[in-house]
Amino acid sequence: MTNDPTMTDAALTGQQVGLSPFDNGYGFVPAVGTPDPDPDALWLVFQGDRLLTVGETVPPRPAEGLTGEVYLGTQQGRQVWAARMTGDAPADQRFSRLRGLYGKLPDWLWMLGGYAYQIVEWDRTHHYCGNCATPTERDPNERARRCPNCGLSVYPRLAPAVMVLLTRVGPQGQPQVLLCRSPLFPPGMYSANAGFVEPGETVEHAAHREMYEETGLSIRDLRYFDSQPWPFPHSLMLAYTAEYAGGEIVPQPGEIEEARWFDHNNLPQLPGRASISRRLIESVVGPQPD
Template sequence: MISHSFVLQPERRGYWLVVNRQRLYWPAEQTELWLTTAGELARMFGEPEQSGDLGQLNGQPVFYWVVNDQRDDEHNWQSPRALLAFGDGIFQLAARAVQVALFIQTHRYCGQCGSAMHLVSWELAALCSRCGHRCYPRIAPCVLIAVVKDDQLLLARSTRHKTGFFSILAGFVESAETLEQAAVREVKEEVGIDITDLQYVGSQPWPFPHSLMTGFIARYQSGDIKCQPNEIEEAYWFDVANLPEIPPVQTLSGQMIAQVVNTLSK
């Protein structure tokens, strides 16, 4: 369980993740989490808007420290995605810190009666003392689908990606949908084809700002590619030996593509 309230003692030592506006303090020369004291952070950043416990790493406690003022050293603040290169352990802690900070920032007031809310001490939740409304961090599940047809993999370029960069299909789960239903629907909507034989691969937290990516590999069933306007710019069947620019293997989509390539190359 994550604790989000403690007495902030200057000598409190551990790994600290400093969050500001969905970014993390991570200078270019930094290669691991910052092991220091709360007092040192206070001298550098001022008192935090909120701080708390994120867990453990290598036997040391890990904390978050939230500041929301405008910073002058913009080059020292990185998106959590930049921390993928330092391993799953650091990335997951960074993702958690950013998502906790967002939850705190967006739940200052009750969405039911408008009164001020406060964090409860035994779990990550915001509670309204006036009407009793309780809120938990939002998590938006998203499906990733790698579609295979014979020895080819379907890759698409969304309107948000640069020319030449392709990835597997993705979309958010809608209300009352299973993950599998969302996968089938998203593929049909985005490229107009039907799929079958879905196999679950894995998941990855994705703090942009509060997603949980879930991956499936599926087989092509029928239909021709027809790109969804305003969503998919282009989509093609690619031979696994001749793929375009794709996501890095630190991402779940990159890992799924690598798995498909490995399977089809045997």
């Protein structure tokens, strides 16, 4: 597998595993510590959930206004740092929401930006101990913040979520998929059903529960498809397909605006290609136009 970050996506076809800085072949190696920043270090600078960019890449380290600098590791031997910026973007640069940068930045940089955002936000929101309010300290040996007073250790948050694409044979013998609309979706867009795993549940139990709670439908033959880190702000999406096992569609108020069966050749607007949901749907129905 190549580690050359200059290679095109076309050259990497069939080699990329998924949307993660750790498994995509671009050579990112995570690390902790506080080395002196190299002059040529890669800096991922955020203001809220917006990344500082210039053209189709990120600029060198800003001369001023940085806070919360965090060392992330190396990319092809080059140091990678993340930080927050308190002031305005310099001239010729801009802050843009990370989601909207998919397809505008190289994939390896977009994926790394997602990881950086998760770490920066975790670090920002855990400066004080949740047990005794003492200022926490970064652990020099692992990605954690520790309380010097009571010993509480805090690690980066991760919220697992399960996504299920339900399939069936329709009344006329045609293959169909169930797609749902969240009230938060853009107009006209549908996706596979998804929800967070609750404490005490397995992922499989969550898949059955979420589908029944949100649509009133039962499932069977749950089959794992793939996973994707989803840094908005700290989720891990686990995607599955399943077969319809009965029930009538009853959308859950406040969660599902509409749920419908769609023929494979008559689909609505689908999520963008940044999301695993698009890959999940296309794995069943085939490639779709944007």
